[in-house]
Amino acid sequence: MSDGFKVLYYVNQFFGQIGGEDKAGMKPEFHSEKIGPALGFEQLLKGEGQVVGTIICGDNYFNENKEESLEYILNLVKQEAPDVFVAGPAFNAGRYGVACAEISRAVAEELNIPVVTGMYIENPGLDTCKQVAYVVSTSDNAGGMRKALPAMANIAYKLGKGLEIGSPEEEGYIARGMRKTIIVEKRGSLRAVEMLIKRLKGEEFETEMPMPVFDVVEPALAIKDLSKATIALCTSGGIVPAGNPDRIQSASAQKWGKYDVSGRDALNAPDFYTTHGGYDPVYANEIPDRVAPLDILKELQKEGYIGNVYEFFYTTTGTGTSVSNAVKFGTEIGKELKEAGVDGVILTST
Amino acid sequence: MKHLIITNNPLVAEKYENVLWTDGSVEKTLIIVRDFIHQGYELVSHPLAASLRMLFSPYRSIIIDKKKEKLNFEHAQIIEDSIIKYKKHMDLRKTDEKTRDDYKKIDLLLLEAALSEEQGKWY
Amino acid sequence: MRLEIGRINITDIQLGNETSVQNGVLTVDATSLIAKLKEDDRIKDIKIDIAKPGDKVRIIPVKDVIEPRVKISGGNNGFPGVTAKPAQCGEGRTHVLYGAAIVTVGDIVGFQEGVIDMWGEGAKWTPFSQTYNLTVDINVIDGLDPHTHEETVRLAGLRAAEFVGQAGKDLTPDEVLTYEMDSIFEETNKYPNLPKVLYAEMMITQGLLHDTYIYGVNAQTILPALLHANEELDGAVISGNCVAACDKITTYQHQNNSAILDLYAQHGKEINFMGCIMIPEHTTLSGKMRASDYTRKLVKMLGADAVVVSEEGYGNPDSDLLIICKKCEHEGVKTVLITDECAGRDGMSQPLADTAAEAVAVVSGGNVSHVVTLPPADKVIGNAEAIAVLAGGWEGALLEDGSLQCELNAVIGATSEIGYHNVTCRAY
Amino acid sequence: MVKEIERYGIPIVHMATITTISESVGANRIVPTVAIPHPVGNPSLKSEDEKIMRKAMVKRAVDALATEISEVTHFE
Numbered sequence: 001m002s003d004g005f006k007v008l009y010y011v012n013q014f015f016g017q018i019g020g021e022d023k024a025g026m027k028p029e030f031h032s033e034k035i036g037p038a039l040g041f042e043q044l045l046k047g048e049g050q051v052v053g054t055i056i057c058g059d060n061y062f063n064e065n066k067e068e069s070l071e072y073i074l075n076l077v078k079q080e081a082p083d084v085f086v087a088g089p090a091f092n093a094g095r096y097g098v099a100c101a102e103i104s105r106a107v108a109e110e111l112n113i114p115v116v117t118g119m120y121i122e123n124p125g126l127d128t129c130k131q132v133a134y135v136v137s138t139s140d141n142a143g144g145m146r147k148a149l150p151a152m153a154n155i156a157y158k159l160g161k162g163l164e165i166g167s168p169e170e171e172g173y174i175a176r177g178m179r180k181t182i183i184v185e186k187r188g189s190l191r192a193v194e195m196l197i198k199r200l201k202g203e204e205f206e207t208e209m210p211m212p213v214f215d216v217v218e219p220a221l222a223i224k225d226l227s228k229a230t231i232a233l234c235t236s237g238g239i240v241p242a243g244n245p246d247r248i249q250s251a252s253a254q255k256w257g258k259y260d261v262s263g264r265d266a267l268n269a270p271d272f273y274t275t276h277g278g279y280d281p282v283y284a285n286e287i288p289d290r291v292a293p294l295d296i297l298k299e300l301q302k303e304g305y306i307g308n309v310y311e312f313f314y315t316t317t318g319t320g321t322s323v324s325n326a327v328k329f330g331t332e333i334g335k336e337l338k339e340a341g342v343d344g345v346i347l348t349s350t
Numbered sequence: 351m352k353h354l355i356i357t358n359n360p361l362v363a364e365k366y367e368n369v370l371w372t373d374g375s376v377e378k379t380l381i382i383v384r385d386f387i388h389q390g391y392e393l394v395s396h397p398l399a400a401s402l403r404m405l406f407s408p409y410r411s412i413i414i415d416k417k418k419e420k421l422n423f424e425h426a427q428i429i430e431d432s433i434i435k436y437k438k439h440m441d442l443r444k445t446d447e448k449t450r451d452d453y454k455k456i457d458l459l460l461l462e463a464a465l466s467e468e469q470g471k472w473y
Numbered sequence: 474m475r476l477e478i479g480r481i482n483i484t485d486i487q488l489g490n491e492t493s494v495q496n497g498v499l500t501v502d503a504t505s506l507i508a509k510l511k512e513d514d515r516i517k518d519i520k521i522d523i524a525k526p527g528d529k530v531r532i533i534p535v536k537d538v539i540e541p542r543v544k545i546s547g548g549n550n551g552f553p554g555v556t557a558k559p560a561q562c563g564e565g566r567t568h569v570l571y572g573a574a575i576v577t578v579g580d581i582v583g584f585q586e587g588v589i590d591m592w593g594e595g596a597k598w599t600p601f602s603q604t605y606n607l608t609v610d611i612n613v614i615d616g617l618d619p620h621t622h623e624e625t626v627r628l629a630g631l632r633a634a635e636f637v638g639q640a641g642k643d644l645t646p647d648e649v650l651t652y653e654m655d656s657i658f659e660e661t662n663k664y665p666n667l668p669k670v671l672y673a674e675m676m677i678t679q680g681l682l683h684d685t686y687i688y689g690v691n692a693q694t695i696l697p698a699l700l701h702a703n704e705e706l707d708g709a710v711i712s713g714n715c716v717a718a719c720d721k722i723t724t725y726q727h728q729n730n731s732a733i734l735d736l737y738a739q740h741g742k743e744i745n746f747m748g749c750i751m752i753p754e755h756t757t758l759s760g761k762m763r764a765s766d767y768t769r770k771l772v773k774m775l776g777a778d779a780v781v782v783s784e785e786g787y788g789n790p791d792s793d794l795l796i797i798c799k800k801c802e803h804e805g806v807k808t809v810l811i812t813d814e815c816a817g818r819d820g821m822s823q824p825l826a827d828t829a830a831e832a833v834a835v836v837s838g839g840n841v842s843h844v845v846t847l848p849p850a851d852k853v854i855g856n857a858e859a860i861a862v863l864a865g866g867w868e869g870a871l872l873e874d875g876s877l878q879c880e881l882n883a884v885i886g887a888t889s890e891i892g893y894h895n896v897t898c899r900a901y
Numbered sequence: 902m903v904k905e906i907e908r909y910g911i912p913i914v915h916m917a918t919i920t921t922i923s924e925s926v927g928a929n930r931i932v933p934t935v936a937i938p939h940p941v942g943n944p945s946l947k948s949e950d951e952k953i954m955r956k957a958m959v960k961r962a963v964d965a966l967a968t969e970i971s972e973v974t975h976f977e
Contacts, residue, residue, distance in 0.1 A: 131821065167899060179816035179824055180901040181843035181881070183597060188811055188892025189731035192781050192836040196809045197743045199834055200668045200779055208897055209814060209835040211828045217904045219929035220912040222969040231963065236902065237940070278381070279388050283939040289955075290942025296959040306963055316902075326926075330905025338909040344966035345906055345913040346959070349923070350937050388937040395756050396789035400679050401717035402815075402841060402882045403584060405788065413757075421936060425758070426919050428792065435788070442818065442842075449583030449862075455619060456582060456681060463680030463693065464756045471759075 005049040005160030008082035009038035010073070010103055012096045016056030024095075026058035028069055030076050037149060041086065044153030049160045052080055059095035062102075069099075070106050077107055084156045089118025089148045090125065092140035101125030108132040114159040118148045121174065134165065134173045225307075229343035232310035234333065236318035237284065237291035237350040238276030239267055250277035253317040256329045258336075262311035266295035276317045279350050292348055310342050318349055353394055353468065356383050357411035361458045376410040376445070380436060383412050384429045390417045393425045395464045397432035405439050406446040407453040411461040413468070475653040476563050476703040479545070479646030483572035486523050486605035494640045499573050501607055501637055509636050510609070515625045518612035522854050524576070526603055528591045531850035534859040535587040535885050536577040536611075536715045537630050538601050538725040541570045541637035542708065551635045552708050554689030556628065562688070563652075563703030568641035571648075574604040574725055575637060577630035578855040579611040581622050581682065586862050586883045587718035588847070595847045598887045600894050601725075608854045609633045619681055627713055631724070652703050652737060657747050657775065660740075667745040668778040672702070672732055673768055674891070675793055677714045677721070677786045678753040684713035685722075685753075685785075692753045697767045699775075700749040702733050710751070717786045719841055719887040720813050726886065731893045732783055732811065747775055752797070754790045761793050769800040779807040784890045787813065787841065787882075795829040802831040813838035813888035814898060818880075824898070838888040839896035842880050849875035903928045914965045914976075916940055916958070924973055930965040932958065932976045 013023040015036040034042060035054040042051045055076055062069045077085060085107045090097040097119055104115040105128055115133035119126050120140040129135060134155045138148040151172040158165055168175040186194075191208070198205035223229045240248055246257040261267070272288040274281045289295045297309045314333050318326075337345060355362060356370045358379045363371045372379045380397055387393065394413035399405065446453070484497035492502045503521040510519050524530045544550040547565015551557035576589065589601045596602035611626045654660060661669065676685035678693035685692045687700070687710050700709065710727040722730075733749065740746040750771050755761050772780055780801055784794045794812060801808045814824030814837050824837070853860070861871075863879040871877055881887040886894055904927035906913045915928035918937050934940035941958055943951050965976040 167901060175900040177821065178901045179814065179820040179822075179840055179898040181820065181840045181896060181898050183895050184897050185895065187731055187735075187895050188836050188838050188889060188897065189735040189781075189783075190892070191897070192732065192783075192809045192811050192892050193735040193739055195834050195836065196670065196779055196781055196807070197739065199807050199809065200670075200744070205834060207833055207835045208837040208899075209812070209824055209832075210900075211830060211832055211835075212823060217907045217927055217929070219970045219972075219974075220907050220910050222912060223967045226963060226967050229966075231966070234902075234906075278384070279938040280385060281938070283942065283944050286944070287942060290939040290944075293941040293955060293959045296941075296956050297963075299956065300960065300963060305960070326902050327905055330902035331908075333902070334906035334909040334911065337906065337911055342911060344963075345911055346962050346966075347903060347906070347913055347915050348934070348940050349915065349917040350940055390936075393758050396758060396761070396792060398788035400677050400683055400754060400756065400786040400789050401714075401721075402787050403586060403716040403718070406584065421918060423919050423921050426937075427921055428758070430919075430922070438817075438822065439815070446584055446862075452582035452584055459619065460680040460683065460756065467693070467755060467757050467760055 005083035007041070007045070007049055007051045007084045007086055007156055007160065008053055008055065008077060008080050009034070009041065009051050010055045010087040010100065011036050011038065012099065013056060013058045016054065018056060024058045024060040027061055028055060028057035028072050030055055037145065040149055041153055044150055045157050049157060052082060057099065059099060062099040063095050066102060070102060073103055074106055074110060077111055077113065082113060084159045085113050085115045086152060086156055087115065087117040089136065089138045089145070089152065090123060091138050091142055091144065092120035092123055094124050097123035097125030101128035104129040104133040116152050116156045116159065118152050126174065130174055131176050136172050137174050223344050227304055228307040230308040230310050230341065231297060231306050232314065232337050232342045232345045233292055233294055233297060234314040234345055234347045235292040236316055237348055238274045238317040239272055239284070239288045239292045239315050240275050242271055242273060244275050248275055248316060250275050251317060253325065256314060256316035256333060258312040258314045260311055261294055261313045264294065265298050267292055276350060291350060310340065353413050353415060355411055355413050355461065356386070359409035359411050359454055359457050361454045362411045362461060365458070376408065377436060377440065379410050379412065380429065380433050383414060384433060386414055387425050387429050388421065390419065390421050391415060392418060392422050393428060394468060397429055398435065399460065405436065406443065407457060408445040408447060408450050409453050409457040411457055413464060474563050474701050474703050475651065476707055477566040478650045478652070479566060479568045480571035480648045480650065481568060481641045481644050482647045483570050483605050486525060486573060486607060488521065488523060492637060492640045494570065494644060499570060499605065499640060506633060506636050510629050510632060513625060513629065515613055515617060515621065516611060516629060517614045520610040522608045524591050524606040524608055524854060526591055529851035530591045530854060532576055532578060532589040532606065532608055532854045533587065534578065534580060534585040534855060534862070535589055536579060536626055537712055538723040538885070539575045539630050539634040540725045540728045541573055541575055541634045543568050543638040543642045545642070548707070552631050552711060555686065555711060556631050556635055559688060562707040562709040563701050567707055568644065568646060570638060570641050572605055574601060574606050575630055575634045576601065576606045576608045577611060577626060578608055579626055580856060580859065581619060581626060581715070584862055585715065585859065587715070587885050588863060588883055589885050590847055590850065593848055594845060595884065598845060598881060598884045598896065600886050607637060610855055623681060623713065631711065652706060654702065654740065660745055660747070664741055664745045667743065669776055670736060670744040670746050671748060671750055671772060671775060671777045671780045672736055673750045673752055673780050673782040673797065674732070675752045675754050675782065675784050675790060677717065677790065679756045682714065682716045686711050686713055687751060692751065695753055697750050697752045697764055697771060699771060700751055702737060702746065702748055705730055705733060705749060714785065718885050719882040720785065720787060720838065720890045722785050722891055723886065726889065726891060726893050730891055732781055732891045736781065747777065754786065754793050756789060761796060765793060765796040765800055768797055769804060772801055772806055773804055777806055781809050781811065783811040783892065787815065795832060799829055799831045809834040809836065811836045811838065811892045812890050814840055815842050816840045816898065818842050818844055836892060837898045838890050838892065838894065839881060840898050841882040841888050844878055844880055847877045847879065912966045914962045916962055920975065929970060929973055930976065931973065932962045932965060934958070
């Protein structure tokens with residue numbers, strides 16, 4: 001067996017047979033034996049691989065002590081140096097899914113070890129790891145274990161043996177969003193004509209290049225009473241305090257800044273200016289409120305038209321900022337605003 | 351002259367009078383074009399060429415039209431998308447400097463083809 | 474209109490003292506061919522060679538690929554409007570040396586790429602590794618301006634195809650294919666219940682090295698034009714586009730346009746195929762609007778229910794493709810698009826920069842950034858130095874063992890946007 | 902950014918010049934602005950007039966936050 005490839009397994013306290021919710025606070029532990037799903041897993045590796053141990057960690061502990069847990073687990077993985085890392089399956093369990101996802105991503109990205117995990121398609125951990133790990137699509141509860149494990153083991157086997165992994169449909173994993181160039185039997189024009197005929201007949205057809213789906217967020221409910229509402233001001237127009245203390249990039253922004261404006265009536269020059277690289281800055285530098293109208297909002301507050309202007313003003317630059325960064329900024333800023341109890345947001349863009 | 355040519359190609363700058371010469375990269379040239387579009391100028395020629403090979407060109411000339419009252423949203427979107435597309439390619443690649451003189455010539459010839467399409471129009 | 478294509482199957486190629494086909498073996502008299510081509514006194518030097526499927530041979534930089542043919546009846550021999558007096562294409566009988574191809578080679582400008590590998594990994598990615606190729610390497614006299622240089626090379630290739638094609642003149646074809654279609658009204662009477670389908674073929678038409686010609690007319694100067702499907706299959710359309718290696722439509726691919734052939738195959742069965750709209754891809758935005766409006770109008774005038782739209786090139790033509798798609802879909806005309814994509818080396822990027830919600834049915838010819846490793850060739854036809862151009866723009870392309878890493882975008886016909894090749898992308 | 906903030910259930914109004922981009926990034930409440938270099942301002946106006954215009958525009962944005970909508974809405 002010593003010639004076979006090595007698999008290291010991760011499970012939570014429940015599947016690690018430590019206990020239920022009461023044990024969710026346990027710290028990560030390493031066991032050199034095969035526990036829970038890891039036990040059956042080895043039998044599915046066609047005698048060519050062995051599970052060298054099981055890491056068990058409480059779901060709550062992991063989620064509350066992410067950095068520490070990750071560091072500890074990564075060190076363990078480094079020591080054991082497996083050929084393949086396996087986590088879960090987590091089905092639709094949220095905290096377990098996030099743990100599997102974060103660990104999978106860290107192992108794949110930082111240690112460059114191939115990873116297999118399993119999740120239900122709606123598991124909140126999925127997006128974190130599907131690009132770097134093979135995530136087998138599972139049912140939403142542990143009843144799907146018997147189906148999930150063979151699929152995961154089959155991928156682990158191929159990864160361990162250095163074999164090519166087939167398509168998501170063949171192997172049962174969730175597409176990672178990678179566009180793989182392949183040679184197929186039918187030439188493009190024939191595929192086009194067949195697609196056309198299906199379309200004309202009203203039959204189902206599948207495009208080869210799905211357009212990006214813009215997920216739509218339902219409009220939030222309107223503010224009931226403006227005179228009691230706290231309004232926050234945000235801009236992607238790059239208005240920053242003189243000297244740009246946080247070094248917000250003029251383009252392709254990597255970060256956002258927030259500045260206390262509770263004691264100000266306006267974002268006036270020369271205390272503020274624009275660092276945005278995408279437009280003629282003359283007008284904005286003359287009167288920065290032309291980009292981020294703090295002055296008017298303060299007036300409306302004084303008049304009692306709105307209750308309050310939120311004490312912090314948020315800013316970044318829009319030009320060339322990647323979609324993923326924009327999403328990240330929005331998520332971070334939104335979280336702060338939500339926690340601060342802000343009722344509405346004005347975002348200005350140039 | 352009705353049109354303005356924004357270019358970093360010295361051959362174009364030598365040959366034409368209505369030129370805004372940008373002493374810099376293609377990306378910088380595209381960004382200058384964008385700034386003009388944001389001020390209300392319109393695109394006459396598309397900011398990108400028609401082949402991948404031409405993306406390697408260190409030179410690019412783009413024709414823009416007179417300033418209009420209102421910003422042309424479609425053109426603003428085209429130039430923004432073009433910059434994204436250009437950057438996406440060139441983040442991984444470099445301009446092809448070895449044959450830069452040939453790129454100069456071809457950029458000029460493609461520009462001339464575009465200008466000839468625009469002859470005899472006034473709108 | 475009725476066209477008979479008589480295929481004479483070619484199973485080998487060699488150079489010899491006469492130009493003939495015997496038992497499938499095409500023999501080419503290189504000396505006479507060179508003499509013929511050198512009638513054009515702008516040509517200084519011609520090198521003729523052959524490359525067969527499986528040979529460890531690399532051809533670079535390829536300008537065009539042309540199928541050798543001869544006209545037996547109807548119309549004029551050669552390429553009407555270019556190498557022959559104007560005549561109707563698409564009628565009568567044409568003999569084809571099926572399986573043979575003329576491949577023109579030569580630098581017009583320094584940055585040209587376009588590789589055909591006849592063996593191994595590279596062969597998978599180009600359809601022209603499967604043809605018995607006669608390579609024509611063209612050197613012109615000094616001092617020609619780029620336009621004249623390009624024209625000289627283009628005409629030499631067409632004339633070479635005409636010269637070699639003569640070998641099929643008096644032979645009995647192995648197979649005769651018939652393409653017949655009456656007027657749109659008659660066809661619609663014949664098939665009143667079949668959906669009416671058009672093929673909209675976009676062509677690069679933007680200036681030097683970026684041109685396409687119909688009956689010799691530079692298509693940059695046309696409004697979108699309606700062609701009978703037979704015309705393109707019979708030499709009406711030729712390529713003057715020689716920079717977009719992976720997704721240009723070579724003259725050979727116009728002569729054998731797979732989109733036309735596959736639509737034809739369904740004519741009278743599932744669809745009523747009405748013809749081709751040839752659409753210029755302009756570099757100016759007004760040109761793009763005019764051409765897309767005019768296309769929509771032709772589609773409406775002809776009462777089409779659906780249209781297959783193919784692109785040529787990458788970059789500004791993506792705009793035309795999506796504008797045409799939007800305009801047709803808004804008229805209730807169902808579209809299927811054929812294009813290629815740039816998803817980055819790792820395939821993880823968004824394939825298109827432009828998007829349109831209307832583009833619901835798209836065929837992908839593959840990822841132009843997909844990296845392939847081409848092992849060293851025993852013999853290079855053309856300019857070995859041009860191989861460095863393939864690597865141009867990114868590092869680490871020439872490996873220690875002499876293998877070359879390049880993106881598919883350097884390989885002729887790899888990601889064909891008329892769907893000529895078998896490459897695509899799938900989500901993994 | 903717009904979408905992610907709204908995902909928290911906080912109404913957000915996007916004041917932007919290129920409203921097509923605004924829609925494509927998923928804004929639901931949109932107030933079209935003047936020009937890219939000065940979205941909420943117009944230097945060609947006299948300063949009193951500019952102020953009136955600016956105030957009206959910001960008020961429109963604030964009112965948009967207090968307006969119940971069910972789909973993408975431009976407040977012009």
